[in-house]
Amino acid sequence: MSFALGLTGSIGMGKSTTARMFADEGCALWDADAAVHRLYAPGGAAVEPMRKAFPQAIEDGAVSRDALKRIIGKDPDALKTIESIVHPLVAADRAAFRAQARSDIVVFDIPLLFETGGDAAMDAMACVTVPPEVQKQRVMERGTMTEAQFEQICAKQMPNDEKCARSDFVIVTDTLDHARRQVQDVVRQIRAGQNHA
Ligand SMILES: CC(C)(COP(=O)(O)OP(=O)(O)OC[C@H]1O[C@@H](n2cnc3c(N)ncnc32)[C@H](O)[C@@H]1O)[C@@H](O)C(=O)NCCC(=O)NCCS
Numbered sequence: 622m623s624f625a626l627g628l629t630g631s632i633g634m635g636k637s638t639t640a641r642m643f644a645d646e647g648c649a650l651w652d653a654d655a656a657v658h659r660l661y662a663p664g665g666a667a668v669e670p671m672r673k674a675f676p677q678a679i680e681d682g683a684v685s686r687d688a689l690k691r692i693i694g695k696d697p698d699a700l701k702t703i704e705s706i707v708h709p710l711v712a713a714d715r716a717a718f719r720a721q722a723r724s725d726i727v728v729f730d731i732p733l734l735f736e737t738g739g740d741a742a743m744d745a746m747a748c749v750t751v752p753p754e755v756q757k758q759r760v761m762e763r764g765t766m767t768e769a770q771f772e773q774i775c776a777k778q779m780p781n782d783e784k785c786a787r788s789d790f791v792i793v794t795d796t797l798d799h800a801r802r803q804v805q806d807v808v809r810q811i812r813a814g815q816n817h818a
């Protein structure tokens with residue numbers, strides 16, 4: 622059975638970048654945001670249930686993220702409905718991945734791991750972090766969200782300090798080199814533990 626490492630962190634803190642570093646060390650990787658992309662794509666399992674709840678969110682047979690952000694901007698409760706459709710489908714995708722994974726460590730890159738209680742299914746948790754001003758600057762530079770949308774998402778997430786306090790490993794993503802060294806150290810510790818088990 623593979624070792625399940627949950628990788629989390631608030632929006633823009635560097636999860637995806639750090640997850641790729643774990644893959645470079647030979648870990649299998651499952652990415653919740655990527656699973657949502659598959660579910661929203663034409664033919665994806667979320668398209669028809671989303672069409673029923675939000676017909677205006679469907680464009681060219683796919684769920685449009687821009688349309689969803691407009692809907693959530695007008696009605697913050699819409700996110701709850703979206704989550705009730707998407708999260709069970711994401712959980713099924715994750716379970717299927719875990720069941721077939723063959724590598725010694727599987728990393729689950731999941732933004733809402735603590736918020737959804739998914740940490741209970743992990744063998745250990747890692748959290749990525751940078752100061753809030755760096756986080757905001759990185760998200761604004763990406764140019765996919767307005768400041769209001771960013772603040773709305775932040776308000777829904779557990780504070781990053783709390784996520785770090787509840788994690789077994791904290792990875793500071795201030796520079797790429799520093800993050801990579803910390804990733805290598807985490808992998809080394811997990812593999813050493815497995816060898817002594
Ligand atoms: C809100 C949406 C339309 C924004 O899309 P966009 O492409 O601009 O951003 P992206 O999907 O890359 O998300 C960026 C970050 O926002 C945060 N975020 C996304 N959804 C949520 C949520 N439901 N609650 C809190 N934070 C969230 C995460 O930190 C995520 O990494 C999209 O994230 C979405 O449809 N969310 C609902 C599904 C969901 O809960 N996904 C989270 C992973 S399961």
Ligand SMILES: Nc1ncnc2c1ncn2[C@@H]1O[C@H](COP(=O)(O)OP(=O)(O)OP(=O)(O)O)[C@@H](O)[C@H]1O
Binds near residue numbers: 630632639654760797
């Ligand atoms: N260790 C690092 N050093 C310097 N910059 C980094 C580091 N990690 C990530 N970044 C930069 O921060 C930004 C956000 O990174 P990334 O997309 O990995 O975050 P994320 O947590 O997955 O974001 P989201 O939750 O919004 O999907 C990117 O511009 C990325 O290049």
